[in-house]
Amino acid sequence: MKFRLQHDKSNFKVIDNDVSTLKSKCWKSFGFTARKNKTNDYQRILRFVSCRQCLKTYACTSTTGAKHENFDVKNIVRGADTISNHTYSLSDEYRSKLKQILSEPFENEAVCVSPDMWSDRHKQMSYLGIFCTSVDVEYNYNAVDLCCRPYYEDDHSGDNILLAIQKALEVFDLNDLSQLHFVTDRGPNLGKALKHYRSIYCYGHRLNNLLKRSFFQLNMKKRKNETAVTQVSVLQSNLTNKDSDFSTSASEDDIESVLPIIKNKKKTTDTAAATSVSSDPRKVQLAGMNPAVHRDIETIINCKKLVKYVKKAGLNKDIQQADGIALQQFTVVRWLSMIELLKSILRSYKPTKRVLTIKKQQAKLVVIDENIVEGLANLLKPFKTTLKLIQTGNSPSLCMVLICTLSLRDMLSSFKNLISSTPSLDKYNPNQTNVSDDDAEDMIESEGLCILRERTLQLLNLMFELDVRHFVATMLHPKYRQLRDCSKEERNQASQYTRDQMSKIIRHDRSNDSCIIEPKTKRQKSEKSILEAYEDTSGNESDSFQKQDDDSGSDVDDHKSTKSDELAIQY
Incomplete structure (x- = not known):
C-alpha cells in the first residue's frame, strides 16, 4: 500500500477523515488510504490508514482506535489518572482480603511482624516497611509484605517509631500489639520501641555484623556537624592510606536478648575480669594484629578494587568470552555477596589475567594471592550455608x-x-567432591586465616546469646526434638517454658469454651431387638470379674512402667 502511494499518485492518495466528532489528535497526521474509482472519485480502502508525510500505512478496525498487529491502542493504553485510581482500588481490595486472612491467626496469637526502617539519601526521606508471617488454624504458613510507607513522624525516637508501627497495623485491624510477635534487628530505636512486647532479634542481621567485626570492617557513626555522607575505614597503620572502600551504616547496639537461657555463672576476681576485658576481640584493633592478618585484609580490599575496576571498564563481557564468568560485586549489607565475589575471582583468575594483560592493568591482579582468596572463601562458606537455611521466606526457620x-x-x-x-567451591566442576579427612590433614592453614578463624569463633560465642525460644522451636521440631549437644539445664529450661506456654493456651481455650453452650445431642432412634427384654441390666459384672481373674493370673514382671513425658503439664 505504501508503495502504491509513493509511485502511483494518480490513482492512490490519503484522504481526510470527515467525521466531526474526532477526539484523537492522531488524525491531524493520519488519513484514510483511498483509490480512484471509475468515476474518477477517490474511494476509501477499508481497514487501512496512512501517514500524510511518510505514507507509512497501518491496519485498523472499524472503530476509531488505531490497530497494529491486534493491538488496540484505545482499549489497552490507559491514562495516568485511570491507572492511579485502579491502583488505589486494588490496594483497598487486597487489604480487605488480608484482614480476613489475618483475623483468625491474630486472635490465636499466631502472627509475627518484622518492621524495618531505612532512608533514601536522594529524597532525604525515611521509610517504614513491615513484613508479616502467620499460621492459620489449618497450619498453613503465610508470608506477605504488609506495607512500605514514608515515615512522617518528627524524629526516630522509640515512641514515634512505635506510633508509626501502630498506625500501619491498624489498617489491617491488628490493634493489640501484645498479641503479636516481633522480629527486629538490634537497632536501639526499634529495640526501645518494642521493649514492652514479645520481640526476638534477627539472626541473619547478627551474622552480618559478626562478619564485619571479624574482618575489621566496622562502620563509624556520622558526626552531627557533617552535611555530606563520608565513608570511614577502621584500617590503621600501613593500610590506612591504601583503602577507603568500607561503606558506612548505623552501628549495632549490643542489647540483651529478651529471654536468654539462664546459666550458672562462676564468680570471677577483679584480675580475671580485667584480663577478659583486655582480651575481648570486639575491642581489638587491626593495628595490633599479626602482619599475616593485614595481608588477608589487604587481599579483600584488592579483590574489591579489582571487581570495581572491571565493572566500570566493562570488562566482564571480555572475561566471559575468554571462558570465564562475570566478576560479582560486594555489598557491605550482604556478606553472602563477599563469597560470591571471591568465588568469581577464583573461577575466572586466568581469563581475568589475560584480559587485564591486554589492557596493561595486570598489576591489579598480581597483588591478589590466589591461595589467600581460596582460604577466605573456605572460611566464609559455612556462613553462606547458614544464612541460606535461615533466610527462607516460604517456611519457618526459627528452629x-x-x-x-x-x-x-x-x-x-x-x-x-x-x-x-566445606563443600567444593567449584560448582562448575561436577567431578569434585567434598574434601576427605586425609586431604584435610595434608592441607595447611595459613597463620593469618588461623587468627581470623579463631577470632570469628570468639565473636560467635560473645555476640550470640541464644533465646529460650530458639531451644523450644528446635525441640518442637520432630527431627531435632532431642536437643543434641545441649546441656541438661538447657533442655529443662526449654521444657519448662513449653509447659508454661501450653498452660496459658489451655486456660485460654477453657475460658472460651465455657462461654459456648453446646446444644443437647439427640438420641438416635433404633429398632429394639426381641432379645432386649431378656438382657441383664445390672451391669457387666461378669466382665469385670473375668478381667480381675485375668489380671491376677498375669506375670508382674511382664509389665513395664511407661516413661513420663517431660512436656506433660503439671497442675
Whole structure:
C-alpha cells in the first residue's frame, strides 16, 4: 500500500477523515488510504490508514482506535489518572482480603511482624516497611509484605517509631500489639520501641555484623556537624592510606536478648575480669594484629578494587568470552555477596589475567594471592550455608537458629572441621567432591586465616546469646526434638517454658469454651431387638470379674512402667 502511494499518485492518495466528532489528535497526521474509482472519485480502502508525510500505512478496525498487529491502542493504553485510581482500588481490595486472612491467626496469637526502617539519601526521606508471617488454624504458613510507607513522624525516637508501627497495623485491624510477635534487628530505636512486647532479634542481621567485626570492617557513626555522607575505614597503620572502600551504616547496639537461657555463672576476681576485658576481640584493633592478618585484609580490599575496576571498564563481557564468568560485586549489607565475589575471582583468575594483560592493568591482579582468596572463601562458606537455611521466606526457620549456631561453633573450632565440612567451591566442576579427612590433614592453614578463624569463633560465642525460644522451636521440631549437644539445664529450661506456654493456651481455650453452650445431642432412634427384654441390666459384672481373674493370673514382671513425658503439664 505504501508503495502504491509513493509511485502511483494518480490513482492512490490519503484522504481526510470527515467525521466531526474526532477526539484523537492522531488524525491531524493520519488519513484514510483511498483509490480512484471509475468515476474518477477517490474511494476509501477499508481497514487501512496512512501517514500524510511518510505514507507509512497501518491496519485498523472499524472503530476509531488505531490497530497494529491486534493491538488496540484505545482499549489497552490507559491514562495516568485511570491507572492511579485502579491502583488505589486494588490496594483497598487486597487489604480487605488480608484482614480476613489475618483475623483468625491474630486472635490465636499466631502472627509475627518484622518492621524495618531505612532512608533514601536522594529524597532525604525515611521509610517504614513491615513484613508479616502467620499460621492459620489449618497450619498453613503465610508470608506477605504488609506495607512500605514514608515515615512522617518528627524524629526516630522509640515512641514515634512505635506510633508509626501502630498506625500501619491498624489498617489491617491488628490493634493489640501484645498479641503479636516481633522480629527486629538490634537497632536501639526499634529495640526501645518494642521493649514492652514479645520481640526476638534477627539472626541473619547478627551474622552480618559478626562478619564485619571479624574482618575489621566496622562502620563509624556520622558526626552531627557533617552535611555530606563520608565513608570511614577502621584500617590503621600501613593500610590506612591504601583503602577507603568500607561503606558506612548505623552501628549495632549490643542489647540483651529478651529471654536468654539462664546459666550458672562462676564468680570471677577483679584480675580475671580485667584480663577478659583486655582480651575481648570486639575491642581489638587491626593495628595490633599479626602482619599475616593485614595481608588477608589487604587481599579483600584488592579483590574489591579489582571487581570495581572491571565493572566500570566493562570488562566482564571480555572475561566471559575468554571462558570465564562475570566478576560479582560486594555489598557491605550482604556478606553472602563477599563469597560470591571471591568465588568469581577464583573461577575466572586466568581469563581475568589475560584480559587485564591486554589492557596493561595486570598489576591489579598480581597483588591478589590466589591461595589467600581460596582460604577466605573456605572460611566464609559455612556462613553462606547458614544464612541460606535461615533466610527462607516460604517456611519457618526459627528452629534452625540453634542448629546453625552449634554447627558454626563446631566447624570453626578447628581447621580440619572447617575443611571437611566445606563443600567444593567449584560448582562448575561436577567431578569434585567434598574434601576427605586425609586431604584435610595434608592441607595447611595459613597463620593469618588461623587468627581470623579463631577470632570469628570468639565473636560467635560473645555476640550470640541464644533465646529460650530458639531451644523450644528446635525441640518442637520432630527431627531435632532431642536437643543434641545441649546441656541438661538447657533442655529443662526449654521444657519448662513449653509447659508454661501450653498452660496459658489451655486456660485460654477453657475460658472460651465455657462461654459456648453446646446444644443437647439427640438420641438416635433404633429398632429394639426381641432379645432386649431378656438382657441383664445390672451391669457387666461378669466382665469385670473375668478381667480381675485375668489380671491376677498375669506375670508382674511382664509389665513395664511407661516413661513420663517431660512436656506433660503439671497442675
